[in-house]
Amino acid sequence: MNHDAYDDNYIRSILNNVKSIAMVGASPVNVRPSYFAFKYLAQRGYDMIPVNPGHVGKELMGKPFVASLADIDRPIDMIDIFRNSSHIMPVVEEALKLSPPPKVIWMQLGARDDAAAEKAEAAGLKVVMNRCPKIEYGRLSSEISWMGVNSRTLSSKRAPIPTQGMRLSLNRTSFSGGQTAASDRAAKNKTETT
Amino acid sequence: MTDRLPGFSTLAVHAGAQPDPTTGARATPIYQTTSFVFNDADHAASLFGLQAFGNIYTRIGNPTNAVLEERVAALEGGTAALAVASGHAAQLVVLQQLLKPGDEIIAARKLYGGSINQFTHAFKAFGWNVAWADPDEIESFERAVTPHTKAIFIESIANPAGSITDIEAIAAVARKAGVPLIVDNTLASPYLIKPIDHGADIVVHSLTKFLGGHGNSLGGIIVDAGTFDWSKDNKYPMLSEPRPEYHGIRIQETFGNFAFAIACRVLGLRDLGPALSPFNAFMILTGIETLPLRMQKHCDNAKAVAEFLSTHSAVSAVNYAGLPGDRYNALQRKYAPKGAGAVFTFSLKGGYDAGVNLVSNLKLFSHLANVGDTRSLVIHPASTTHSQLDDAAKVKSGAAPEVVRLSIGIEDKEDLIADLDQALRA
Ligand SMILES: Cc1ncc(COP(=O)(O)O)c(C=O)c1O
Numbered sequence: 320m321n322h323d324a325y326d327d328n329y330i331r332s333i334l335n336n337v338k339s340i341a342m343v344g345a346s347p348v349n350v351r352p353s354y355f356a357f358k359y360l361a362q363r364g365y366d367m368i369p370v371n372p373g374h375v376g377k378e379l380m381g382k383p384f385v386a387s388l389a390d391i392d393r394p395i396d397m398i399d400i401f402r403n404s405s406h407i408m409p410v411v412e413e414a415l416k417l418s419p420p421p422k423v424i425w426m427q428l429g430a431r432d433d434a435a436a437e438k439a440e441a442a443g444l445k446v447v448m449n450r451c452p453k454i455e456y457g458r459l460s461s462e463i464s465w466m467g468v469n470s471r472t473l474s475s476k477r478a479p480i481p482t483q484g485m486r487l488s489l490n491r492t493s494f495s496g497g498q499t500a501a502s503d504r505a506a507k508n509k510t511e512t513t
Numbered sequence: 514m515t516d517r518l519p520g521f522s523t524l525a526v527h528a529g530a531q532p533d534p535t536t537g538a539r540a541t542p543i544y545q546t547t548s549f550v551f552n553d554a555d556h557a558a559s560l561f562g563l564q565a566f567g568n569i570y571t572r573i574g575n576p577t578n579a580v581l582e583e584r585v586a587a588l589e590g591g592t593a594a595l596a597v598a599s600g601h602a603a604q605l606v607v608l609q610q611l612l613k614p615g616d617e618i619i620a621a622r623k624l625y626g627g628s629i630n631q632f633t634h635a636f637k638a639f640g641w642n643v644a645w646a647d648p649d650e651i652e653s654f655e656r657a658v659t660p661h662t663k664a665i666f667i668e669s670i671a672n673p674a675g676s677i678t679d680i681e682a683i684a685a686v687a688r689k690a691g692v693p694l695i696v697d698n699t700l701a702s703p704y705l706i707k708p709i710d711h712g713a714d715i716v717v718h719s720l721t722k723f724l725g726g727h728g729n730s731l732g733g734i735i736v737d738a739g740t741f742d743w744s745k746d747n748k749y750p751m752l753s754e755p756r757p758e759y760h761g762i763r764i765q766e767t768f769g770n771f772a773f774a775i776a777c778r779v780l781g782l783r784d785l786g787p788a789l790s791p792f793n794a795f796m797i798l799t800g801i802e803t804l805p806l807r808m809q810k811h812c813d814n815a816k817a818v819a820e821f822l823s824t825h826s827a828v829s830a831v832n833y834a835g836l837p838g839d840r841y842n843a844l845q846r847k848y849a850p851k852g853a854g855a856v857f858t859f860s861l862k863g864g865y866d867a868g869v870n871l872v873s874n875l876k877l878f879s880h881l882a883n884v885g886d887t888r889s890l891v892i893h894p895a896s897t898t899h900s901q902l903d904d905a906a907k908v909k910s911g912a913a914p915e916v917v918r919l920s921i922g923i924e925d926k927e928d929l930i931a932d933l934d935q936a937l938r939a
Contacts, residue, residue: 350760352767355564428769451769457566464529465566466574467582467778468593468771473519473527478534494519494587 320440322433322448327471327493330455333423333445334489337396338366340452341388341421343410344401345369347379352428353401354379356453363456364486368395388413397423399452400430407432411439420444425452460487521588521704522805529583530798543795544576563759563767563779573783577791581798585724585734586774588703588801589716592739593774595782596732596794600699600719601631602787603733607695607715608664609785610751610776614640617661621648621678623671625719626898626910628697632666651682658690663748664715665692669708670700670849672884673894673918674832674911675857677844684712691748693741699723700856700884704808705849714741715773722885723855726800726807730793735777739770752776758784807887807923812852814929815921821930822859827867827937829915833857855921856884858911865914868893872917874936877928884920889929892918 340360346353347369361367361380369379372386385391388398388410398414398421400407407426414421415438424439426432426448436446457463461470461478472491479487519527530541549568551557559565568574578596586594597603612618620632622645632643644657648667665687667678680696687694693714698706702723708716718724720732743752743765752772755761758780765772782788812835819833834841835853845853861867871893872880878891882898892898894912907913921929 349562349564350762355767358559358564429766454769461531462566464583465568465576465579466593466771467579467586467595467774469528469583469586469591471587473523474531475527477532477537480534492519494517494524 320436320446322431322436322446325447325450327459329445330447330450331459331489331493333397333425333447334452334456334459337423339368339393339395340365340397340399341368341370341391341395342399342401343370343388345371345374345379345384346401347374347377347384352451356399356401356427356451359453360456388417394419395421397421397425399425399427401427402430404430404432408435408438411435415439415442415444423447425450427451428454456487456489459489459491459493461491462487524584524587525804526802528587529580541577541580541795541798543791544571545791546575547571563762563775571791572786572788573778575788575791575794577798578789578794581720581732581789581794581801582734584798584801585703585718585720586736588804589698589736590703590707590709590738591716591736591774593771594734594736595774595777596720596734596789597782598733598787598789599731600697600717600721600733601627602785603717603719603735604628604631604666604697605635606777606781606785606787607717607735608636608641609781610773611663611693611749612639612641615642615661616640616663617642617644617659619644619646619654619657619662619665621646621667621671621683623648623674623676623678623911624666624668624697625672625699626894626912629910648676648678648683651679651686654683654686655689658686658692662690662692664695665690666695666697668697668700669706670834670854670856672700672856673858675700675834675841675854676832677834677841677848677853679844680706680708680711680713680848687714688712691746700854701849702804702808704805705812705851705854709736709738709740711848714738720797721883723808723811724801724804724885725793725797726804726885726887727796728883728886728888730796730800732789732793732797735774737771737774737777739773741773743772751780756780809852810923811855811921814923814926815855815857815919816852817926818919818921818929818933819857819859822933825934825937827862829860829862831857831859833859856918858916858918860913860915861917863915865895868915868917869896870939871936872896874939875932876935877924877932878919878936884918886920887923889922889924889932890920894918 369384374384423445428451431448474491582594646653695715696708696713699719716736743749752765768775816835823831834845878889895914899912
């Protein structure tokens, strides 16, 4: 699995198939990226569970915070980890102990732990690193194009009118264009400077 | 899902556009409105707080402009783009994100004269300093780097003489200095050169020229390559620090590899205000649909005209990178193999007076201060755009008294050559 550049079909199949998402490190502070993503994914119809031991007793968009993955009372399809790269491994280890285990481990924009990814993949899970599910959902549905973002997709079908709580089609035709050279270079720059 | 990679011409027609959700209109509608209604108070708050995707007010974003933005981002291979009122507005908005008073930019000496003015006078008044470097001598960029350097700015094909810049060599200097490389790709268009493939971090355009292509609408655009790490050493606080305008959001942390385009929109365009009219966006979008066809014809015509002039007895020199003996020919074959563009200069044996005469004798070429129109254009810089300079300064900026600049259109090349021939004889 190449974790520098994902095929759109890989991301698409994850976002089309998962229904419940536990967000580890979710914040109730409304300027944090985790809050943005939680709210958006909830509005797009995912069953969201906020996980953060520091906020137990509070709610995020009407969903009660839980302290850890083990405290969730139902099976979860995906774990979205909003933690620094150095805090990923324990979360993945905890996720692998769940029964049934989740299908997907997703590490947020800026977060990457290749050893944790290998461990999860060895157990049969799909892994995405250094991406935001809100951005990817917005891109594949082209909803994000309202902000001038290159969705790297085309469609000649009438666009849906996005309303609250509506799932959008992610099945547009993909092209790589914007991704290839530039993101390869960004990845390369990162390795060269670290 | 086939996931075949669409070619450049397909993207030029389709990228960013989709039949209208409510009416099914296939051409992109002109959303000629200042503002957009909110669903409810929470929706409004989410939009203002940058939490949701959507429209608020046309100074910040507009659906017609968004199609243009995604299309140019796709053609350039960038992650996102922001359309603004003009090429100059694009340069202003870009530098506002990168520089604070006392900071510096290194700029190629060979730039559009208006950009030289903008950097020298208007930006100086903001406390943004410019160090000039010679794109024909890469070391001059290295020598100009100081601890205050925040960016390097070049043109891919430089106005007025059509010289080709060694983008990769200058990108290497920028990388070493830890600053982004900004490339003005106006004269090449992404059909001829895609600067991001050669190391650019930001691409800007005057859409007024070849992208719009018909001489009817001003516009500018900023393309984010998504390649630069703005948070690395806190040199770019607009992107890396909590923004008080948005209750402490950090732009790069929140928006990842299209953070620069978002900063330009929500900190630059929102507060400085040079928004593009949706009507102009529509005109430019229509122009872009035929960019590949037009650009090839522009280049083929320009080459034929340059060849004709290079053998003419009244002409002492032709600067066109597409000619085999030209000093930029090797760079042209590397960076712009499909053609050397359509803007170039040539020199007349008869000097200043011959330049003035030529311009007044031409019948098909229009005498005006623009480039990149369907129509062929001519200007004699020494008696117009550069008339305020003394002779030495004219020579240095490529506007010596005997120099004439052409922007070759998409007419029949035989007619262009015949017009030049009669004007040179008259
Ligand atoms: C290379 C180049 N960059 C920028 C500009 C400025 O663009 P605008 O006139 O759209 O502000 C021009 C205009 O002539 C140009 O030729």
